[in-house]
Amino acid sequence: MFDIIYLLEMIGVVAFAISGMIVARSKNMDPVGVFTIGFITALGGGTLRDLMMDNHPLYWIKHQEQPILILCMALVFSYWHRAERIRESRIVFPDAIGLGIFSILGAQLALDLGHSWFIASLLGVMTGTFGGALRDTLCNEVPYIFRKDHIYASISFAGCWLYFVSQWYFHNETVPLTIGLLFIVIVRMAAVRFDIRLQRDHG
Template sequence: MFDIIFLLEMIGVVAFAISGMIVARSKNMDPVGIFTIGFVTALGGGTLRDLMMDNHPLYWIKHQEQPILILVMAVIYSYWHRAGRLRASRIVFPDAIGLGVFSILGAQLALDLGHSWFVASLLGVMTGTFGGALRDTLCNEVPYIFRKDQVYASISFAGCWLYFVCQWLLESETLALTIGLLFITITRLLAVHFDIRLQRDRKQG
């Protein structure tokens, strides 16, 4: 189980860091800015989760391979000449992966620490969405979680509850994790592709 969790964590870190670096590069930030945005995008949600649960040391401090990986990625990305061609709209895919992975892992950690399903689902949503909110705020963009034209936090919330139910019904924790994160990732991509929204503006006249 440890190997699966570690793999998922690194996938989530890479995915969210990439989304942050794409946005930072589109704002003409230097390597320090690219690293900073990549860092807060990938690790901001987990940091908030740990602070709220009084879980110390912070996860990324205990697992320094994560910020080291982000630093290496930032250096490579900063001097990759084709990186400038990637538009900010390209973050949808890596952002969806990061949302799925960190929502479920955040909820799982909260359960492991003895919290209820409801509290764990909220902490899962925070873990999955807060890094992206920091990314967008620092880059002078309205965060996805607050946009009327985006279905974001609600997908994370639903995916966490799907994970809980699957964990309760199935004997395989790995299968429950996989179902939950795939639901969030795929549903988020479908919502963007088909312009699915929770609320639409009423037509005038």
């Protein structure tokens, strides 16, 4: 199971880093800016989670291959001329992947450290959303988590609870992990595709 989780972590890092770098390139940032935004998007949520739970050393410090991978990706994005043509709207899919993976894995880590389902779900949401919120803030955009026209944090929260209930029902890891992850990714993509919102303006 460790190998599956580690693979998911790396996929999540790549997905969130890509979403950050697409936005950074759209803002005409230099290679340092592209790396910084990619790094913060991919690892910001996990860093906040570890600080909140006093979990030291921080996960990415123990696994330096993650920031090294982001650095290599940033160099490619910075000098690949076609990256400039990638529209910012293209971040939706990699962002949904990162949201799903880090929400579920963040919640599971909190459970492993003895926290309740409720606290674990909050920490899962924090892990899944904080990096993207920092990305958007630093790029002078309103973060997805604060936009009325985007269902974002609520999907992460619901996905974490679906994961917990599935664990209780199936008594294993693989099936609940798959259910929680697919729920978050599919619902997030559907919300964007069909313009599903929690609140709409009237008048």
